[in-house]
Amino acid sequence: MFPPTVVVGLHGVLETYPWFDRVVKRDADSDADSDAGSDAEGSVEEELLFLAVDRAGSYGWQTVGGLLHEDGRVAAAHDPTAWAHEEVGGDWTQDGGVRRLAWLGAGVLTDPPRPGLPVRPIALVLSETLARVGATTFTGLHALLPLQAAGRNTAFHQIELAPWFGMADPDARHEVVVTVSGRPGEGGAVEDDAAALCEAVRERAQGAVDVSAPAPASAAGDGLPGLALDLEQAVHTQGMREVIRFDCRTREWSPDIAVWLVELVAEALLEAGRSAPVVVTASLARVPA
Amino acid sequence: MRIRTGAAAAALAGLLAVGAAVPAQADSHDTPRPRGTAGSTVNTFDTASRAAGPGVGMFQTMGDNVHFSHTVRGNINAHGWWKNLRGPAGIKAKVTVWLQVKRGGEWKTLTKAAKNVYSGGGSGKRTAAAYKCTYNVGQYDFRSVIDVDLIGYADDSYRKVTPTQRLGCGL
Numbered sequence: 001m002f003p004p005t006v007v008v009g010l011h012g013v014l015e016t017y018p019w020f021d022r023v024v025k026r027d028a029d030s031d032a033d034s035d036a037g038s039d040a041e042g043s044v045e046e047e048l049l050f051l052a053v054d055r056a057g058s059y060g061w062q063t064v065g066g067l068l069h070e071d072g073r074v075a076a077a078h079d080p081t082a083w084a085h086e087e088v089g090g091d092w093t094q095d096g097g098v099r100r101l102a103w104l105g106a107g108v109l110t111d112p113p114r115p116g117l118p119v120r121p122i123a124l125v126l127s128e129t130l131a132r133v134g135a136t137t138f139t140g141l142h143a144l145l146p147l148q149a150a151g152r153n154t155a156f157h158q159i160e161l162a163p164w165f166g167m168a169d170p171d172a173r174h175e176v177v178v179t180v181s182g183r184p185g186e187g188g189a190v191e192d193d194a195a196a197l198c199e200a201v202r203e204r205a206q207g208a209v210d211v212s213a214p215a216p217a218s219a220a221g222d223g224l225p226g227l228a229l230d231l232e233q234a235v236h237t238q239g240m241r242e243v244i245r246f247d248c249r250t251r252e253w254s255p256d257i258a259v260w261l262v263e264l265v266a267e268a269l270l271e272a273g274r275s276a277p278v279v280v281t282a283s284l285a286r287v288p289a
Numbered sequence: 290m291r292i293r294t295g296a297a298a299a300a301l302a303g304l305l306a307v308g309a310a311v312p313a314q315a316d317s318h319d320t321p322r323p324r325g326t327a328g329s330t331v332n333t334f335d336t337a338s339r340a341a342g343p344g345v346g347m348f349q350t351m352g353d354n355v356h357f358s359h360t361v362r363g364n365i366n367a368h369g370w371w372k373n374l375r376g377p378a379g380i381k382a383k384v385t386v387w388l389q390v391k392r393g394g395e396w397k398t399l400t401k402a403a404k405n406v407y408s409g410g411g412s413g414k415r416t417a418a419a420y421k422c423t424y425n426v427g428q429y430d431f432r433s434v435i436d437v438d439l440i441g442y443a444d445d446s447y448r449k450v451t452p453t454q455r456l457g458c459g460l
Contacts, residue, residue, distance in 0.1 A: 001457060002357055042412040050411035066351040066372075067449045069437075074447045086356040087366075105359045107454075235362050 004110060004149030005236055006083065008122040009103035009142045010255060011227050011283065014092050016134035024048065024133075045090035048133055049102050052125040053085050061121055063106065083118045084109060091228070098139050098287055100228045102126040105236065108149040115153035117266070119143050120259045127255045139226035140283025141258035144236055145266050147188075147275045158267045161260055162206035168251035175285035176253070177224060178261055179217070180244040180269070180278050181231060188276030189269055191217060194244045200268035201248075201261075209261070210249040217242045226283030237279055247285065258282040345444040346376035348437070351410065355388060355431040355454045363422045365458050367433035367451070370415035373408035376439065381405045383438040386418040390460065391430040391453070399460075405440060425459030 024044060056063050061082035068076040084107035091099040104122050108114070123141065130136045180197070182188035189197070194214035202211040218224075219241050221231065231237040250257055261282040269278065349372040358364040369386040385403040389396045402418040409415075418433065435449040 003454070003456060005357070007359070047411040047413050053410065064351055064353050065449055065451050066349045067447055068347070068349055069345070069445055069447065070347045072345065072445050074445070077449075079452055080354070084354045084356070086353060087359045089360070105356075107354060107356055235357065235359055238362075 002236055004108035004146035005086070005105060005144065006108055006117050006119065006122070006146060007103055007105040007142075007144040007234075007236060008119055008126065009229070010101050010123065010126050010130065010136075010138065011098055011140040011142070011229070012101055013096060013098060013137040013139070014094075014101050014130060014134045016092065016094065020133060043089070045092050045102075046088060049088040049090050049104070049126070049129055051132065052088060052102075052104060052122075052129045055125040055128055056082065056085075056121065059121070059125075061118075061125075080107075080109060082109075082121065083107065092134070098226060098228050101136065102130055105144075108146055110149050113149075113151035115151050115155060116263075117145055117147075117150045119145070119262060119266075123255050123259045137288060138253070138255055138258075139287055140224070140229075140281060141255060141262065142227060142229050142279055142281040142283075143259075143262050144277065144279050145262075146277045147266060147270055148277070150266070150270060150275075152270070157204075158260065158264050159204040159206060162204070162208045165208040165250075165252070165257055165260060166206070168208075170251065172251045174250045174253040176248050176250055176258075176261065177215075177226075177281075177283055177285050178246055178248060178265060179221070179224065179242050179281045180265060181221070181237075181240045181242045181281075182276055182278045183239045184241070186276035187274070188278050189243055189274045191243050193269075193272060193274065194246065196272065197244060197265065197268050198246050200271070201246075201264045204264050204267070208251070209257075212247040212249075215245045215247055217245045224281065224283055225287045226285075227281055229281065231279060240279055253284065345439055345442050347374040348372060348376050348382075348408070348439070348444075349374060350435055350437045350447070350449045352386070352433055352435040352449055352451055354451050355433050355456065357456065357458070358419065361419070364419050365422060365431065365456060367418045367431075368415050369418075369433065369435035369437070369449070370406065370410040371408055371437040372410070377442060379407075380442070381407055381440050383440060384416040385436045385438075386416045387434040388418040388420055389432055389434065391432075392460075396432070420458070422458035423460060426457075427459055428455050428457045429460060430455055431458070 063085040065079045086105045088104045090102040231240045262280045265280045352369040355367045367388045369384045399420045404416040406414045433451045
């Protein structure tokens with residue numbers, strides 16, 4: 001099985017800026033000098049989303065290893081301290097459809113254990129990277145959460161963000177679907193947890209989110225128009241299936257609140273002793289026309 | 290794929306390099322000389338190497354930890370790249386990545402890849418070393434060793450050794 005790996009993905013519709021093709025071009029000779037055979041990687045999306053790694057570094061989140069060579073000497077050596085970057089990718093097909101616009105996979109550092117998982121900072125640098133290349137209509141977020149590697153955060157609790165998200169237009173309403181998927185038999189979330197999970201999320205949200213009763217889960221992940229997600233196709237989520245689904249209404253819709261919904265679910269699952277890896281999604285029930 | 294850069298930035302980098310750059314034959318390494326301890330997660334790099342000639346300025350050797358591929362089932366990957374911070378403008382570097390496993394108390398190279406790339410990172414500006422795991426059961430310690438040789442310049446030959454990763458990848 002995989003070591004603890006977190007994956008965060010942003011879904012929606014991206015319209016690249018009119019100047020995009022003037023700034024970004026294929027460089028045929030960048031691959032011409034390889035003596036190791038062809039590299040199957042190499043899309044424009046993968047290339048540009050790697051900017052998220054530099055962006056993370058600018059916040060002080062060290063996510064790759066490095067040596068600083070200065071005047072012929074090694075002046076410093078670094079290893080990841082926030083998360084261990086692995087890979088990025090995305091789909092920017094310009095057809096107006098909902099796509100998995102950006103995802104980033106990373107190893108979770110466990111020695112020493114870190115409080116929580118780095119979902120919010122990864123979502124932040126991904127959304128900032130997308131904003132560099134185009135106008136995004138955000139429709140959903142998914143996160144693979146290796147809950148077994150998440151240390152208990154005794155310094156911060158998700159309920160503390162309720163006043164943050166309470167500062168929103170009281171007349172606005174966004175219909176959002178939240179799902180939890182896992183592998184059967186791993187000791188993770190199961191269908192019977194649904195009612196307790198909804199109640200735990202409702203309690204933590206403190207009225208900033210209106211949480212409905214659980215809805216029937218869809219084994220095929222149907223009815224999620226805000227996501228372009230295929231758990232079976234992605235390497236790290238193969239074998240997972242949806243076990244819990246509930247609807248809620250929020251007063252804003254953004255990656256910010258989508259992360260909060262995911263984190264609320266993660267915190268509640270951990271508190272309930274459900275520490276196997278899960279994929280949690282938060283997405284719009286209806287995609288804007 | 291390259292992101293076009295402004296002429297002003299290129300000119301500035303060129304000015305910084307003027308008078309300092311002395312092209313020389315780039316160093317060549319056929320085998321890594323890594324140091325490190327099994328299970329170690331501390332910073333490591335190879336110090337048994339010579340210092341650079343003048344003109345190479347400041348750059349970074351960079352890489353990710355050995356990890357399972359997110360797109361190719363059963364593969365483990367290691368990537369290496371470099372960043373030109375204050376060096377000769379517009380040059381490429383030969384980035385070599387050795388993907389290694391620890392067997393019998395020694396590090397053995399499973400695969401080696403090398404590529405001449407511009408500064409940056411991202412899929413078009415890095416070297417990727419991949420190993421296809423077998424179905425044999427077992428967990429092993431993996432790491433990568435990354436070497437950056439600035440093409441046309443005599444840089445130092447320090448190498449980045451990434452933290453050891455224990456992965457269930459059959460040999």
